[in-house]
Amino acid sequence: MAALSRLSNLPVFLHAFLQGLKNPRTLTRWLITFAVLNVVRKLIYTRYFHILSHLPSPIFSASYFFTGVGVYLGRSHYFLPKTHARYGKIVRVGPNIVSVADKDAIRDILVTGDYPKSEIHEGLELYKQHSLFSSRNKDFHKNRRRLVAPAFGLQYLRSLEPIMQGCIHVLLEEIDEILLDPTSVKRGASLGSRSSVKVLPPGQVNICSFMNRLSFDIIGETAFGQSFQMVRDNNHPVPRQMAQSLKRSMQQVFNPWMRWFVPLDYSFINFSKERVQFRKDAGERGRRADLLQFLIDAQVKERESGNGETGDDYQDMISGKLTDQAVYTEALVFLIAGSETSSTALTNTLIFLVRNPKALRRLREELDQATACNPEDALPTYDQIRNLPYLTACLNESMRIRPVAATGLPREVTEDTVMAGYKIPEGTKYFPQPNAYIPERWIPEESPFAPVQDFTFYPFSAGTRNCVGKNFAMMEMRLILATILLKYDIEDVPGQRDDYVQFITTSLATESYVIKMNRRQT
Numbered sequence: 246m247a248a249l250s251r252l253s254n255l256p257v258f259l260h261a262f263l264q265g266l267k268n269p270r271t272l273t274r275w276l277i278t279f280a281v282l283n284v285v286r287k288l289i290y291t292r293y294f295h296i297l298s299h300l301p302s303p304i305f306s307a308s309y310f311f312t313g314v315g316v317y318l319g320r321s322h323y324f325l326p327k328t329h330a331r332y333g334k335i336v337r338v339g340p341n342i343v344s345v346a347d348k349d350a351i352r353d354i355l356v357t358g359d360y361p362k363s364e365i366h367e368g369l370e371l372y373k374q375h376s377l378f379s380s381r382n383k384d385f386h387k388n389r390r391r392l393v394a395p396a397f398g399l400q401y402l403r404s405l406e407p408i409m410q411g412c413i414h415v416l417l418e419e420i421d422e423i424l425l426d427p428t429s430v431k432r433g434a435s436l437g438s439r440s441s442v443k444v445l446p447p448g449q450v451n452i453c454s455f456m457n458r459l460s461f462d463i464i465g466e467t468a469f470g471q472s473f474q475m476v477r478d479n480n481h482p483v484p485r486q487m488a489q490s491l492k493r494s495m496q497q498v499f500n501p502w503m504r505w506f507v508p509l510d511y512s513f514i515n516f517s518k519e520r521v522q523f524r525k526d527a528g529e530r531g532r533r534a535d536l537l538q539f540l541i542d543a544q545v546k547e548r549e550s551g552n553g554e555t556g557d558d559y560q561d562m563i564s565g566k567l568t569d570q571a572v573y574t575e576a577l578v579f580l581i582a583g584s585e586t587s588s589t590a591l592t593n594t595l596i597f598l599v600r601n602p603k604a605l606r607r608l609r610e611e612l613d614q615a616t617a618c619n620p621e622d623a624l625p626t627y628d629q630i631r632n633l634p635y636l637t638a639c640l641n642e643s644m645r646i647r648p649v650a651a652t653g654l655p656r657e658v659t660e661d662t663v664m665a666g667y668k669i670p671e672g673t674k675y676f677p678q679p680n681a682y683i684p685e686r687w688i689p690e691e692s693p694f695a696p697v698q699d700f701t702f703y704p705f706s707a708g709t710r711n712c713v714g715k716n717f718a719m720m721e722m723r724l725i726l727a728t729i730l731l732k733y734d735i736e737d738v739p740g741q742r743d744d745y746v747q748f749i750t751t752s753l754a755t756e757s758y759v760i761k762m763n764r765r766q767t
């Protein structure tokens with residue numbers, strides 16, 4: 246069909262060409278007509294004759310144009326729930342993109358079938374280097390994941406607790422300073438391109454900005470051995486460069502024309518290179534138990550075992566060897582994957598809590614009980630809070646309503662699959678009152694609903710490509726949330742926008758959410 250429709254354009258083109266030889270204006274007119282006809286032909290073909298044309302789909306799915314606009318504006322996640330509500334659980338949303346919103350099908354894709362990541366991930370590779378996050382090659386991924394995963398085991402993460410606590414301590418100092426003197430707010434440069442940090446009325450703090458800056462400091466300390474001092478100074482160029490490059494690289498995946506006009510700025514890679522070299526040069530003196538040290542040690546072990554690089558750069562890259570380049574690329578992947586994700590999830594949780602005072606009170610009670618014997622100035626320890634059910638429920642509930650990876654986890658179908666003809670029962674809702682913040686639904690003995698079904702909740706994805714940093718993120722979020730609630734009374738400032746944009750992960754569109762904070766009287 247495609248070949249036939251292509252041939253049918255040939256006489257039109259020849260006619261245009263012959264006419265054009267006589268008169269350049271006629272040639273232009275005919276070329277425009279030809280281009281328009283070609284677009285119409287493609288749209289008709291994609292809509293009615295393509296191998297996916299039997300799937301339910303809105304009319305816009307025949308082209309990438311609307312998806313491209315949605316991704317450019319960071320609003321692509323808004324249309325998906327509406328499209329599924331209208332067309333069912335399997336919907337074609339682009340010429341070659343099918344969106345799936347069914348728990349069994351999702352389990353098949355991510356876990357049972359372990360489908361490879363889609364081509365989109367290639368657009369997210371850093372200067373064409375495979376990495377744990379972007380690689381689509383299963384052997385590469387298996388090898389790299391085997392080397393890196395122990396850094397996120399509970400045992401190793403324990404060594405990171407003092408580092409995280411140190412950063413949280415700086416946050417408390419900074420918030421206290423603003424509460425005393427609102428003009429002391431560090432304006433710095435905005436991380437995205439939308440807003441900057443403002444002086445607020447006394448007693449108010451932009452919690453979105455602080456969570457964002459704190460997550461960068463924690464990843465800076467753990468992955469590069471150096472805080473970005475974003476909480477204190479809000480002025481380091483690397484987080485800003487990184488946030489902007491990621492946004493642009495996602496926009497360019499669906500809008501390739503942008504590459505001509507907006508080049509990507511990868512200068513932040515030099516920062517990673519320098520930090521790795523600095524740590525290596527420092528030798529035993531510079532040793533620290535953190536993610537960067539783990540990568541460097543893993544590289545040394547791989548080399549000592551005789552399984553190191555072969556000298557062929559390309560082969561070493563595709564087989565997942567921890568070359569020098571691989572070490573600084575993976576450190577950057579931690580920075581990219583581990584900053585905006587945790588900070589968005591934390592900001593959302595704080596917003597839900599100030600808007601749900603009952604849940605806030607209950608969480609506070611749980612935390613007070615767990616830390617009752619702490620001296621006044623002490624921060625909660627991870628041992629005290631890691632198993633608190635309501636704390637975990639509050640985080641889960643916010644990641645359920647506002648997932649950090651909201652546009653799904655694109656995978657590729659590499660062979661014929663029954664999913665395209667999948668029959669799905671209509672009208673099944675996995676979460677009763679889906680938009681209400683009810684942390685109790687995660688505590689089976691207290692839930693007003695039937696227990697949450699397995700495989701309906703994937704904030705960290707599932708299967709071989711799930712989030713390697715899940716334990717890190719949960720530890721970080723529990724520590725930060727617990728500390729804030731133990732040290733401050735917090736309250737909502739009503740009437741603020743809380744819509745969000747999605748580039749690689751989601752974030753508040755305004756980059757700002759202000760809450761009232763007051764040092765807690767003990």
Ligand code: HEM
Pocket residue numbers: 377378379390578579580582583584586587590649650654655703704705706709710711712713714715717718
């Ligand atoms: C609330 C916080 C976080 C959430 C919700 C989250 C979510 C996810 C999700 C959904 C994926 C799968 C992406 C895909 O399939 O395309 C993923 C992968 C990944 N995440 Fe996280 N993440 C979080 C925090 C972190 C942190 C703190 C780190 C590291 C310090 C991290 C490192 C990674 C890496 C390296 C991958 C790729 C893993 C692989 O493919 O083997 N994440 N994350």
